[in-house]
Amino acid sequence: MSDWILAAEGTEAGHRIALMLAIMAAVLHAVFGALQKGRHDPWLTRGAIDISYGVMAAPVALFVVPWPEPHMWIIFATAWVIHVVYKLLQAWAYTKGAFTVVYPVVRGTGPLFAVFGAWIVFGEVFTPVQWLGVAVLLSGIFGLALYNMRHLVAARETLHAALGLAVITGLFVALYTTYDAYGIRATADPFTFLAWFFMIDGFVMPLIALRRWTGMPPDLRPAPGPLMLRGFLGGIIAFFSFGAIMLATRLDKVGEAAVLRETSTVFAALIGVVFLKETVGPRRVALMTLIAAGAVIVEMGGT
Structure with missing residues (x-):
């Protein structure tokens, strides 16, 4: 598998595979976000997810993939810090606001700065048509957030x-997207980066979640069984979502992958309607169409 990925780097086939991986990551990331915002306290859900994927990744990291090169340890340490801060901020945001307001703002801010990060770190340059696509996509994302804000009933305070x-x-989001793309390109085997990252990343949020769970009144504590089941499902989704976008950034341009992933906002809105019982109307459909159109322009406008 690693040899196949490495052989596809920088080729037309690699570009097509990266496109499919970025879209897959978008769908799965929307599911992941709804899973964290759903039934349980976001802090508890994130802790259950992280311990699940950390435990699942450990045997792969230790016994299956090649061990990291010496220079990778500082890269892992820095990535760990960035992701811990990101997850703390995300969980905090979900406790303060509605999913359909918070999620579009997070995902709209991320790709814009990721494009600049890819330019600074990797020398990637967008064409004028692609910048038009970014503008269209972001107008849809932030328009969706503003629409949801205007019609928000809960948590307005x-x-x-x-x-x-x-x-x-x-x-x-932009910081970890750019830095992780640097990390996965810095090792000979991309799956070494993925396995070791998941193992290292999986053992901070569970400690915070455990402390939060034990501090709850007994009658308000969620049952460990359903919570851990949600964590296991989230861990599986995280493997494929994060793994897909990281492989996409190794195969092709980081900026394009980052923008295409943000079509997750469309899928998140659909999840909000179907599973979280949030309402939708023609204006939101139009805004979601803008997001999808922007992604298409970015893809078609590449040189």
Whole structure:
């Protein structure tokens, strides 16, 4: 598998595979976000997810993939710090605001700064047509957030705090997207980066979640069984979502993958309607169409 990925780097076939991986990551990331915002406290859900994928990744990292090269340890340490801060901010934002408000702002802020990060770190340059696509996509994402804000009923008193946290979280999305792309390109085997990252990343949020769970009144504590089942499902989704976007950034341009992943906002809105019982109308459909159209323009406008 690693040899196949390495052989496809920088080729037309690699570009097509990266496109499919980015779209797959978008769908799965929307599912992941709804899973964290859903039934349980976001802090508890994130802790259950992280311990699940950390435990599942450990045997792969230790016994299956090649061990990291010496220079990778500082890269893992830095990536770990970035992701811990990102997850703390995301969980905090979800406790302050509605999913359909917070999620679009986070995902709208992320790709814009990721494009600049890819330019600074990797020398990637978007064409004028692709910048038009970014503008169309972002207008749809932020338009969706504004629409949801106007029709928000619950949690209006914490709306400003939620929006501020969402913007900062989006900045960290851009930071981890760019830095992780650097990390996965810095090792000979991309699956070494993925396995070791998941193992290292999986053992911070569970400690925070355990402390939060034990501090709850006994009658308010969620049952461990359903919570851990949600964590296991989230861990599987995280493998494929994060793994797909990281492989896409190794195969092709980081900026394009980052923008295409943000079509997750469309899928998140659909999840919000179907599973979280949130309403939708023609205006939101039009805004979601803008997001999808922007992604198509970015893809078609590449040189």
